[in-house]
Amino acid sequence: xxxxxxxxxxxxxxxxxxxxxxxxxTGDNVVICNRGSHYYGEFPDNIRILNLNGFIVxxxxxxxxxxxxxxxxxxxxxxxxxxPIFFAFLFRVPFIIKTTLMGDxxxxxxxxxxxxxxxxxxxKRCTYNVVLSRxxxxxxxxxxxLHKIHLIPNGVYICDKKREKKGNQFYFCGxxxxxxxxxxxxxxxxxxxxxLPDSKLYIVGPDSKYGPSMDFDMDYVNECKKYVDENDxxxxxxxxxxxxxxxxxxxxxxxxxxxFFSDFEGMPNAVIEAMANNCVPIISSMHGVGEExxxxxxxxxxxxxxxxxxxxxxxxxxxxxxxxxxKNYSFAITLGKLKELYNSIKNGxxx
Numbered sequence: 001x002x003x004x005x006x007x008x009x010x011x012x013x014x015x016x017x018x019x020x021x022x023x024x025x026t027g028d029n030v031v032i033c034n035r036g037s038h039y040y041g042e043f044p045d046n047i048r049i050l051n052l053n054g055f056i057v058x059x060x061x062x063x064x065x066x067x068x069x070x071x072x073x074x075x076x077x078x079x080x081x082x083x084p085i086f087f088a089f090l091f092r093v094p095f096i097i098k099t100t101l102m103g104d105x106x107x108x109x110x111x112x113x114x115x116x117x118x119x120x121x122x123x124k125r126c127t128y129n130v131v132l133s134r135x136x137x138x139x140x141x142x143x144x145x146l147h148k149i150h151l152i153p154n155g156v157y158i159c160d161k162k163r164e165k166k167g168n169q170f171y172f173c174g175x176x177x178x179x180x181x182x183x184x185x186x187x188x189x190x191x192x193x194x195x196l197p198d199s200k201l202y203i204v205g206p207d208s209k210y211g212p213s214m215d216f217d218m219d220y221v222n223e224c225k226k227y228v229d230e231n232d233x234x235x236x237x238x239x240x241x242x243x244x245x246x247x248x249x250x251x252x253x254x255x256x257x258x259x260f261f262s263d264f265e266g267m268p269n270a271v272i273e274a275m276a277n278n279c280v281p282i283i284s285s286m287h288g289v290g291e292e293x294x295x296x297x298x299x300x301x302x303x304x305x306x307x308x309x310x311x312x313x314x315x316x317x318x319x320x321x322x323x324x325x326x327k328n329y330s331f332a333i334t335l336g337k338l339k340e341l342y343n344s345i346k347n348g349x350x351x
Contacts, residue, residue, distance in 0.1 A: 001029050001073040002342065003066065005081045008036035009049070014269035015100040017245075018154050019078040023047050025335055028342065033066070033084070035059075059083070067091045074345050080105040082115065085122050094345045097123060098130040099140060101266040102287055107140045127350055128341050132267035135288040152338060154267045155331030156276040165316060167198030168309060169255040171279075173248060173270035174262070176205050176224060177217045181284070183224050185259035186237060188282070190227075192306045194236050201259070202251050206242040252277040256312050265289055272329045275299070278322035280312050298324035 004023060006016040009032065016034070023030040024044055032039075035052045043049070053059040060083065067087040075088050075095040088095040099106050110119040120143070123129070129149045131137045137151050170193060172185040182203060189201040207221050228237045240251070252258070258274035261284040271281050271293055281299035283290045290301040298321050300307050315321065344350055 001031065001070065002026070003070070003073055003075045004030055004032045005075070005077045005079075005084055006032060006034055007079055009034040009039035010037035014154070015078050015098070015266070018269060019076075020047075021155070021331065022335060022338060025331070026339065026342070035081070056083075063087050067093065074342060080110060080119065080123070082119060082122075085126075086118075089122055089125050094127040094350070096128045096130060096341065097126045099132065099136050099266060101264070102133075102136055102139070102289065103264040106136055107143045127345060130338075130341070133289045133292050135292065136266065150337065150341060152334055153329055154269055154272060155334030156269070156273050156325060156329050158276055158326055158330050158332075164254065165256050165278075166254045167200065168193060168196040169198075169200045169202070170257050170259055171202040171204055171251055171255045171274075172259050173204040173252075173274070174260070174268075175216055176203065176207060176221045178220055179263050181261040181263060183220070183227060184261040186224055186227055186233075188259055188261070188302075188306060189237070190231055190233060193309065194233065196309055199236060201237045202255070203237060203239045204243065204248055204251060205240070207239045208241065249273070249277065252279055255279050256309075256316060257282050260284070262286055268293075272325060275321040275325040276329065278316055278319055280307075280315050280321055282306060282312075294324075296324060 004019050006019045007013060009016045009020065019032065023032055024047065029046050031048045031050055033050045033052055038051050039049055053062055063084055064087065068091065071091055071093050073093065075093055077085060077095060078098045079100045080097065085095065085097065103109055107120060107123055110116060110123055124144050126148065129140055129144060130152050131140060131149055132153055134151065137149050141149055170189055172182050174180045176182045186201065193199050206216060225239065228234060252274050257280040258271060259282050260268060260271055262268060265286045267289065271283060274281060275298065281294055282302055283293065283299065285291060285301050293299065294301055
């Protein structure tokens with residue numbers, strides 16, 4: 001049995017959705033302990049969802065029961081969960097911590113704020129630390145033994161079907177908030193691509209209040225829409241609202257590029273999913289994560305100068321983003337690496 005801990009399984013959060021994907025495919029029985037918005041979708045027989053109590057006192061009793069009665073199982077934390085990780089250490093169970101977001105749950109960031117020293121102490125006691133990028137491995141590896149750290153990027157399903165591009169279409173995907181910088185995506189589209197024939201930009205993500213998301217910012221949504229109105233872009237920029245993964249994939253399969261200028265990310269699922277649909281990533285550095293994603297010429301990290309449509313079309317014709325996704329981010333590859341970690345713990349062969 002493997003216990004996953006996630007935040008907001010029922011929201012747009014990439015870390016939780018990646019965990020659900022792993023749980024569905026891993027072959028083990030998995031209990032997903034979810035804190036935050038509830039998940040109402042269907043799931044296979046090997047998965048059980050346990051929504052943790054919103055009141056901390058009751059949640060502590062829930063956790064005590066879990067850890068005291070299930071000491072032989074594996075615990076995989078998708079993000080940093082202070083109290084559950086403390087119990088994992090206290091009850092001496094094997095546990096994996098996944099660093100999901102640079103600037104939030106990497107080793108240095110955990111040292112900031114309340115109980116920073118204790119969080120870092122607990123982090124060092126993990127069985128393994130899964131990181132999503134070389135940058136995260138470099139940061140965490142300066143403080144914990146490198147043999148504990150495993151670089152396993154988020155994975156995407158690869159569908160080798162014809163990815164038809166219809167016109168000069170672009171998109172942004174994610175929560176519309178300051179950190180993800182959706183307004184910059186709109187401005188870049190406006191200044192560089194809006195005059196192209198049949199050009200369109202899809203802003204894919206919730207544009208009204210949903211769930212308990214801490215990132216969502218209605219004032220920022222209104223600022224984005226105001227810019228669209230003031231620059232006569234209503235016919236060019238489409239706010240889709242919160243849509244299903246299937247609908248997102250449909251948009252991605254038709255678009256030529258994703259415009260994504262987030263300030264910081266662990267591994268932006270939206271970008272690697274775009275690459276799996278042969279969309280060219282035009283992105284920010286994200287403290288080095290961006291350069292890693294587009295290494296080998298698979299996209300563009302841009303601050304001021306942006307690629308021409310001819311450069312974008314050449315990359316699409318040669319399927320460069322798609323081939324990078326197959327080689328590095330195929331879910332079959334990343335899942336295999338996670339299974340190796342789980343098996344090493346089950347077999348008692350821990351580095």
